[in-house]
Amino acid sequence: MTDHALQGLDGPVLHDEVIAARAPWRHRINAGQSLRIVDLEGNQAVDFLLYAAGDDSERYSAQDTIAAQANIFLRRGTPLLSNEGRTMMTITGTAVDYHDTIGGACSCESNTLRYGHHTKAQHACVDNFLDANLRDGRGKRDIVPNINFFMNVPVEADGALGIVDGISAPGLTVDLRAEMDVIVVVSNCPQINNPCNGFNPTPVRMIVTA
Numbered sequence: 001m002t003d004h005a006l007q008g009l010d011g012p013v014l015h016d017e018v019i020a021a022r023a024p025w026r027h028r029i030n031a032g033q034s035l036r037i038v039d040l041e042g043n044q045a046v047d048f049l050l051y052a053a054g055d056d057s058e059r060y061s062a063q064d065t066i067a068a069q070a071n072i073f074l075r076r077g078t079p080l081l082s083n084e085g086r087t088m089m090t091i092t093g094t095a096v097d098y099h100d101t102i103g104g105a106c107s108c109e110s111n112t113l114r115y116g117h118h119t120k121a122q123h124a125c126v127d128n129f130l131d132a133n134l135r136d137g138r139g140k141r142d143i144v145p146n147i148n149f150f151m152n153v154p155v156e157a158d159g160a161l162g163i164v165d166g167i168s169a170p171g172l173t174v175d176l177r178a179e180m181d182v183i184v185v186v187s188n189c190p191q192i193n194n195p196c197n198g199f200n201p202t203p204v205r206m207i208v209t210a
């Protein structure tokens with residue numbers, strides 16, 4: 001049977017893994033290698049951070065990325081810049097029009113403020129980022145504003161933000177090429193209090209090619 005998730009990929013597959021719903025993920029991707037993220041069941045936010053493998057004080061910078069392209073949405077061709085102004089990865093393809101980098105990651109603290117104290121024990125992206133980062137010795141202070149692949153955060157003309165129904169659908173993909181050796185840290189978002197995951201967190205697939 002044809003594996004549609006592999007269509008259009010060039011190099012040999014180096015790594016192919018499904019991240020369970022609500023789970024963290026961490027993986028090194030070397031310069032020249034590519035990562036495809038597959039939204040297997042649709043409407044699943046993939047919270048995403050990058051650290052330089054050689055010196056993790058260099059990491060993804062939403063501010064620099066937005067300022068450099070003078071646009072808040074991440075699209076095909078967007079270079080993902082570090083806090084040193086260097087390109088860490090480039091979005092080489094996307095089946096979704098745009099991706100978010102201003103909505104941030106969900107946390108137990110923000111959940112209780114937004115949705116009530118009864119959400120305190122719910123798992124959150126910040127927990128996942130911390131779990132994955134601790135394996136390299138990074139702590140809470142190393143969690144910076146992140147990318148939300150497949151999350152729809154529209155910005156109105158007056159600057160108002162929303163988190164609304166996903167723009168993604170089952171099997172849609174985003175492709176990234178590493179421009180330096182990077183550590184990718186992901187939270188497969190467990191949020192169930194707003195529509196970013198269709199109120200039903202689901203697995204995503206990560207495919208690394210040479």
Ligand SMILES: [Zn+2]
Pocket residue numbers: 047105106124125189190191
């Ligand atoms: Zn989340």
